[in-house]
Amino acid sequence: MAAVICGAGSWLPPRVVTNAELCGRLDTSDEWIFSRTGISARRVAGAGLLTSDLAVEAAARALKSAGGGEVQALVLATTTPDRPCPATAPTVAARLGLTGIAAFDVSAVCSGFLYGLGAGAGFIAAGLAERVLVVAAETFTALLDPDDRTTVPVFGDGAGAVVLRRGSAAEPGAVGRVLLGSDGGGSELITVEPGGSRQQTGYFRMRGREVFRHAVERMTAAARAAAAEAGWDLADVDRVVAHQANARITAAAARSLGIPLDRWAQNIGDVGNTAGASVPVLLAQAAESGFLAAGHRVLLTAFGGGLTWGAATVVWPELEPENGT
Amino acid sequence: MYEELKTLLVDDLRLDENALRPEAGREEAGLDSLAVVELSMLLSDRYQVQISDEDLLEAATVADIARLLEQQMKRQPN
Numbered sequence: 001m002a003a004v005i006c007g008a009g010s011w012l013p014p015r016v017v018t019n020a021e022l023c024g025r026l027d028t029s030d031e032w033i034f035s036r037t038g039i040s041a042r043r044v045a046g047a048g049l050l051t052s053d054l055a056v057e058a059a060a061r062a063l064k065s066a067g068g069g070e071v072q073a074l075v076l077a078t079t080t081p082d083r084p085c086p087a088t089a090p091t092v093a094a095r096l097g098l099t100g101i102a103a104f105d106v107s108a109v110c111s112g113f114l115y116g117l118g119a120g121a122g123f124i125a126a127g128l129a130e131r132v133l134v135v136a137a138e139t140f141t142a143l144l145d146p147d148d149r150t151t152v153p154v155f156g157d158g159a160g161a162v163v164l165r166r167g168s169a170a171e172p173g174a175v176g177r178v179l180l181g182s183d184g185g186g187s188e189l190i191t192v193e194p195g196g197s198r199q200q201t202g203y204f205r206m207r208g209r210e211v212f213r214h215a216v217e218r219m220t221a222a223a224r225a226a227a228a229e230a231g232w233d234l235a236d237v238d239r240v241v242a243h244q245a246n247a248r249i250t251a252a253a254a255r256s257l258g259i260p261l262d263r264w265a266q267n268i269g270d271v272g273n274t275a276g277a278s279v280p281v282l283l284a285q286a287a288e289s290g291f292l293a294a295g296h297r298v299l300l301t302a303f304g305g306g307l308t309w310g311a312a313t314v315v316w317p318e319l320e321p322e323n324g325t
Numbered sequence: 326m327y328e329e330l331k332t333l334l335v336d337d338l339r340l341d342e343n344a345l346r347p348e349a350g351r352e353e354a355g356l357d358s359l360a361v362v363e364l365s366m367l368l369s370d371r372y373q374v375q376i377s378d379e380d381l382l383e384a385a386t387v388a389d390i391a392r393l394l395e396q397q398m399k400r401q402p403n
């Protein structure tokens with residue numbers, strides 16, 4: 001028995017912010033941003049769109065891709081919920097016409113989707129659901145200090161989702177054992193500062209160099225472990241779908257694993273780092289473009305604040321993703 | 326050691342060969358703060374040599390980094 005991916009979708013807010021636009025208000029340049037991150041543009045939700053709005057769009061597309069049908073649980077991975085309380089998942093479920101099902105948020109920053117995938121697969125394994133909607137949605141740009149040239153160019157907003165169903169471990173789409181980990185000793189490397197009397201809202205902060213090293217080391221270690229769990233040699237991996245943190249992190253991870261960079265799906269240049277949403281957005285986009293094809297052995301890996309990390313394998317199934325903007 | 330380092334910087338880290346001279350400053354050679362982490366990880370993977378980001382950041386020129394690498398490799402048992 002296994003959780004099998006049977007639908008995928010994504011949605012990006014329509015507003016595109018280019019490097020040129022950022023250069024008008026930050027002390028930076030297109031060359032500086034691109035050479036350090038590989039990013040040329042990102043999508044920004046703006047004040048009119050909440051995380052739940054993005055999540056509903058992506059989830060509806062994933063359900064359509066799965067051919068409709070019931071789900072018994074919705075897991076929403078997000079670090080940018082609409083409000084601190086209550087969770088955003090019940091709102092998303094209700095807006096999808098799924099009032100009554102189990103719905104809850106998972107918070108694991110940029111590893112959020114892998115944690116959501118683990119939770120969704122766990123629901124199926126435990127017999128709590130036959131089908132689960134796993135959504136990851138973020139409006140990270142709302143957390144950024146508008147004057148911080150190290151974070152503003154990096155992050156973008158977006159949402160992605162997959163539908164899981166109960167199936168057999170031998171069939172395409174079956175998700176291998178989801179390996180998850182954390183190290184709270186590194187909790188200060190990626191944080192949102194607490195609010196206070198002199199500061200209504202805390203801003204997101206990241207210690208770049210240390211995060212870079214941890215991201216490469218943790219994502220590659222998790223990827224090696226997930227591949228070993230599936231009985232795959234790294235040389236047999238057809239595609240890697242890794243958290244889009246920074247194009248140079250992806251390149252360093254590819255070097256370390258010895259998996260050629262042309263097997264790595266990438267969309268960071270156009271959408272930036274969409275935090276927990278990056279893996280499912282990339283999955284759905286890469287499946288639509290044909291970069292991911294049925295039968296490909298795909299390795300998923302992510303790293304985020306916490307610190308947290310996760311990885312899993314899947315033989316890509318025949319499906320038609322639904323992407324929108 | 327300089328030539329070996331240069332090969333690493335050009336072939337693996339994709340730095341501009343024309344900007345690399347022994348006396349070139351770290352930033353001038355294209356070794357920004359992230360490249361320093363990339364180099365440190367690469368040296369560890371490839372040569373099992375541990376040089377911290379901080380030590381690399383203190384090196385003023387590419388030749389200084391080559392010297393640092395040479396010293397560390399001499400300390401290695403193999």
